[in-house]
Amino acid sequence: MVEHRQRVFELVRAQIISILPGVAAEDIREDDTAIRMVDLGANSVDRTDVLINCMESLGIRMPLHEARGLGTIRELVEFLARHSTPTPGRQ
């Protein structure tokens, strides 16, 4: 489970970096519980696309409004990990 959560964190980080070109991997640390995508400069379009791309990669199918209101990156990672199954190769 810890392994799966780590995999989800890395996916989220990769998506944020690809959508926000000014952000580097070291700007997103797993132990920083308070950091939010908006603090990294993401607007609502960016935040939604990070979420969608991650859900798509993890095979999560649910209405988008159920995933709204995730404030911090940690909350996002936990939400995605909770709603996905640790299937290797899914990404």
Add this chain to the structure above:
Amino acid sequence: MTGFSEVIVSGMGAVSALGVGSDALREGLEATRCGIVASPSGEWAMAPASGFDLGHWMTSGADGLPVDRTQLRRLLQQGTRSSHLSVASASEAWTGAGLQEVDPASIALVVGGNNLSPDLFETARRRREQTGWVSARYAIQSQDSHQVGILAELFGIRGPGWTAGAASASGMAALFQGWLLVRSRATPVCMVVGAATTPSRLEFEGFSTLGAMANLGTGVDPASLCRPFDAGHQGFVWGEGAACLVLEHADHASRRGVAPLGFVAGASLIMSPNNGPEPTLEGEIRAMSQALGAAGITAGQVGHINAHGTGTPEGDNVEAEAILSVFGDGCPPVNATKALVGHTLSAAGVLEAVATLLQLRGRFVHGNPNFGKDQSQPLNLVGPHSRALDSRLALSNGFGFGGFNGSIVLERAD
């Protein structure tokens, strides 16, 4: 010489199959180089702007812009291939015109084009079918007007802005609007962008079904397929390209000490009441005559005609007849840039206005590489190679499905 043109060209930029930048375009035209190759599937010929790589451009061609590299990358990441080409050509024109010193509220922005990115629709539809998701960005990118937004944010433009749609005459419609805006002093500066149309397979098949696009037969050299005004013409070849002209009122330019690259002496954009693909002789004659009238010149003063010349039999034949009707026996040399860069659809009006101005300034006319001896009309066509020509005034045409007819008269500055 008109000598009284109030609307000057103070900047220009271009990206096409002949390369990135207007210098590359001028060199390609002067060498009469053809950028048409076979499509990856081998079914069609096309003229992709393969010399344009976004990553390379951001590190080498984006100097002098009012944003840093991260902001630029961020902005372009929200864009489509078409908007990237628009940004590259507009950046060249913006920098060349020195617009960083102009009040951003004095700059208008008109992007010529409608239905610019059907390839985006196809990609989005495929993703939705396969995974059930549609990206949040899609709602923005799928609107052509997002290009106006990207360019305005990039350059900090605060004047008027919109898109101008008129099928293949979109670029010409944008030029016409820019010319009206500047001439009427509604705004002293207008950036006019001809945006690239990036078709999906659906549009290729549609144009092909209509008989407008040439099919690449087995064993045919792609570079020989686009044959404007030649008896062997059988349709147009799609080209990828974008261009920008900065139009500025002569008073405004002279106050800030900017030398004109040329003048827009006159322009026209009129309808033929004909909602179809057929060209209209009367409409084309009237478009050319009105542009000459607006420039205050006679047909005899025009030294070069850059024809719409797509390479479709009906289009070429009607345009040849219209040109002969307006210019008569004294018809100046005629060439068609689409034989070299393909038909860039929305961008064509602006890209070919840039090509025309480059020829006026360079004192040459490019060749018509695929024009043989048995032409379908007795036009005064330039032969297969470029030649020197010292003309002061040139006319360029742009027509579009649905009855759009436009012409522009350009004058060189020196």
